[in-house]
Amino acid sequence: MSLSPAIRTAIAQAAAHHGGPKAAMLEALKLVQEAEGWVSDAHLKEAAEALGVTTAEIDSLATFYSQIFRSPVGDTVILLCDGLSCFLCGGDAVRDAVMSRLGIGFGETTPDGKFTLINICCVGGCDLAPVALVGPERKLVGPLTADDLDALIGGAR
Amino acid sequence: MSDKPLTGRATADRQPHSLAAWRRLGGGAGLALALKRHSPEAIIALIEAAGLRGRGGAGFPTANKWRFMRAGAEKAGPGACYLCVNGDETEPGSFKDRLLMEALPQQLIEGATIAAYAMGATEVIILVRDEYRAAAAALSRAIVEAEQTGLLGRDILGSGFDLTMRVHASAGRYIVGEETALIAALEGERPVPRHRPPYPAVSGLWGRPTTVNNVETLSAVPSIVEHGAEWYQGLSHTNEGGTKLYGVSGCVARPQLIEAPMGTTARELFDLCGGIRQGRALFAFQPGGGATAFLETAELDVPLDFAHTKRAGSSLGTGALIVLDDHACPVAAIGRHMRFYARESCGLCTPCRDGLPWVAKLLDTIEAGKGTRGDIDLLHQHVALSGPSGRSYCDLNTGALTPLRSGLERFGDIFAAHLQGSCPVGRA
Ligand code: SF4
Ligand code: FES
Numbered sequence: 161m162s163l164s165p166a167i168r169t170a171i172a173q174a175a176a177h178h179g180g181p182k183a184a185m186l187e188a189l190k191l192v193q194e195a196e197g198w199v200s201d202a203h204l205k206e207a208a209e210a211l212g213v214t215t216a217e218i219d220s221l222a223t224f225y226s227q228i229f230r231s232p233v234g235d236t237v238i239l240l241c242d243g244l245s246c247f248l249c250g251g252d253a254v255r256d257a258v259m260s261r262l263g264i265g266f267g268e269t270t271p272d273g274k275f276t277l278i279n280i281c282c283v284g285g286c287d288l289a290p291v292a293l294v295g296p297e298r299k300l301v302g303p304l305t306a307d308d309l310d311a312l313i314g315g316a317r
Numbered sequence: 318m319s320d321k322p323l324t325g326r327a328t329a330d331r332q333p334h335s336l337a338a339w340r341r342l343g344g345g346a347g348l349a350l351a352l353k354r355h356s357p358e359a360i361i362a363l364i365e366a367a368g369l370r371g372r373g374g375a376g377f378p379t380a381n382k383w384r385f386m387r388a389g390a391e392k393a394g395p396g397a398c399y400l401c402v403n404g405d406e407t408e409p410g411s412f413k414d415r416l417l418m419e420a421l422p423q424q425l426i427e428g429a430t431i432a433a434y435a436m437g438a439t440e441v442i443i444l445v446r447d448e449y450r451a452a453a454a455a456l457s458r459a460i461v462e463a464e465q466t467g468l469l470g471r472d473i474l475g476s477g478f479d480l481t482m483r484v485h486a487s488a489g490r491y492i493v494g495e496e497t498a499l500i501a502a503l504e505g506e507r508p509v510p511r512h513r514p515p516y517p518a519v520s521g522l523w524g525r526p527t528t529v530n531n532v533e534t535l536s537a538v539p540s541i542v543e544h545g546a547e548w549y550q551g552l553s554h555t556n557e558g559g560t561k562l563y564g565v566s567g568c569v570a571r572p573q574l575i576e577a578p579m580g581t582t583a584r585e586l587f588d589l590c591g592g593i594r595q596g597r598a599l600f601a602f603q604p605g606g607g608a609t610a611f612l613e614t615a616e617l618d619v620p621l622d623f624a625h626t627k628r629a630g631s632s633l634g635t636g637a638l639i640v641l642d643d644h645a646c647p648v649a650a651i652g653r654h655m656r657f658y659a660r661e662s663c664g665l666c667t668p669c670r671d672g673l674p675w676v677a678k679l680l681d682t683i684e685a686g687k688g689t690r691g692d693i694d695l696l697h698q699h700v701a702l703s704g705p706s707g708r709s710y711c712d713l714n715t716g717a718l719t720p721l722r723s724g725l726e727r728f729g730d731i732f733a734a735h736l737q738g739s740c741p742v743g744r745a
Binding site (some may be wrong): 173178181183220228243249285287 | 333406409410413414415449450451490491503505507508523565566572606641645649650653654657
């Protein structure tokens with residue numbers, strides 16, 4: 161599958177907005193990811209071509225930023241905070257609960273493709289610790305208890 | 318005027334105001350005054366008299382930074398000059414800029430506009446971390462509204478001053494908050510720190526004069542212009558001006574953000590948070606985020622400003638207080654931080670890229686009661702060889718090792734007890 165004309169246009173606009181093709185590389189990656197869920201090798205190459213940069217140049221960003229996914233992720237990405245403030249408020253129990261409920265560890269996706277679990281720190285919600293960011297809006301949820309998670313996961317299912 | 322110039326106009330639910338509502342609350346007065354009554358030099362003098370110091374962690378006098386930029390812009394001659402707003406808040410324990418960007422975007426935009434006018438910037442770029450989607454959306458909306466009403470763009474408020482502003486959403490990396498890495502990120506380079514000199518005020522974004530300011534610093538600017546330096550100084554308990562947005566998290570009853578006079582003590586802040594939770598006792602706290610040294614009960618009455626916190630052996634950093642009670646194991650706590658910094662190393666230098674994961678692993682071993690005396694000696698050695706400064710390219714590595722150094726100094730007995738397989742403090 162190749163990138164839609166709409167994305168190609170948006171990439172071209174990003175180049176104008178950010179002051180050149182190089183400065184727009186990150187934006188291009190995000191546009192691809194928004195449409196496809198993740199950034200495959202094929203799409204990476206197309207984005208590079210659309211901007212007139214090399215695949216290596218754009219991959220140097222794709223592999224650096226943690227929110228650019230270079231492998232497939234589930235429908236709902238759960239970014240669980242493993243920072244100290246969350247830990248001090250019982251974050252480990254929440255982590256263990258979500259892992260056993262989903263049957264996956266950090267960096268993994270459930271076999272049905274519904275959820276991907278990723279650790280992250282700190283997401284600026286330390287007053288609501290322990291917290292997670294959920295879904296494409298990166299919605300902040302907390303304070304989480306092991307019980308809340310069922311509702312969270314159930315609601316998204 | 319409110320004694321909370323930073324957060325006084327925030328709503329409880331953190332919803333941003335429309336521009337019209339912001340104006341009804343008195344917003345915009347600082348910008349109007351700045352452009353109509355003051356020269357750029359006069360604004361810098363005002364900021365200096367107010368005693369405003371950078372709130373991103375370093376506490377550098379804001380007026381000096383702006384003066385370097387003016388000098389840089391003059392020397393560089395015609396062309397674009399940049400003000401970059403650092404909204405890449407990722408330090409463990411820090412959650413202050415999120416509120417300022419989400420709930421009060423107009424205040425930040427106004428502060429950035431005044432700052433750009435004072436320092437001679439022609440373009441403002443607000444870099445927001447990717448995880449703060451609500452903040453980026455609120456800012457983008459507010460920028461459009463400001464453009465539509467003549468508060469941004471050409472000839473702002475009829476003053477002849479032109480300024481463009483845009484939001485750049487990052488994609489998740491702590492190092493992007495480092496001044497020179499932030500500039501590299503905006504140029505589409507891999508965001509690793511760059512060598513200084515040249516300093517950004519001389520050669521920054523696209524080789525042009527550039528200043529990077531923190532969100533909280535700029536958010537304080539409109540009220541200083543509106544009410545004056547003396548008023549702002551008067552808000553503080555010490556001779557460092559104004560209020561500070563302290564973020565208290567961890568083992569307190571009600572973790573929260575508190576805007577309080579600069580120089581408020583930890584004791585006062587913890588009381589406002591309902592004290593240490595569940596009737597437990599304070600064990601230790603970091604006053605300024607993950608990269609600051611621990612303080613203990615003896616330091617509860619230290620005025621938390623840059624100078625006093627430094628004298629007490631730590632630093633104010635971002636004012637993010639992380640509280641450990643007497644059930645929170647410091648070895649585990651330091652291990653958490655170390656895993657974060659190890660994960661976020663940009664990879665440029667070996668002590669950071671390879672050293673931090675190794676330190677994190679040693680701490681895990683010690684925490685699990687499987688460490689040896691030799692492991693603790695190695696940690697001491699690593700801290701001594703890597704710090705206190707200058708041995709790696711940027712401050713991430715030294716900052717990361719600060720809680721470890723401090724922990725080894727203050728809680729050596731607890732580290733030693735772990736070798737016997739027991740933690741005298743217990744798990745949180
Ligand atoms: S200290 Fe760490 S983060 Fe800083 S430049 Fe070196 S490797 Fe990168
Ligand atoms: S440590 Fe988890 S949100 Fe700050």
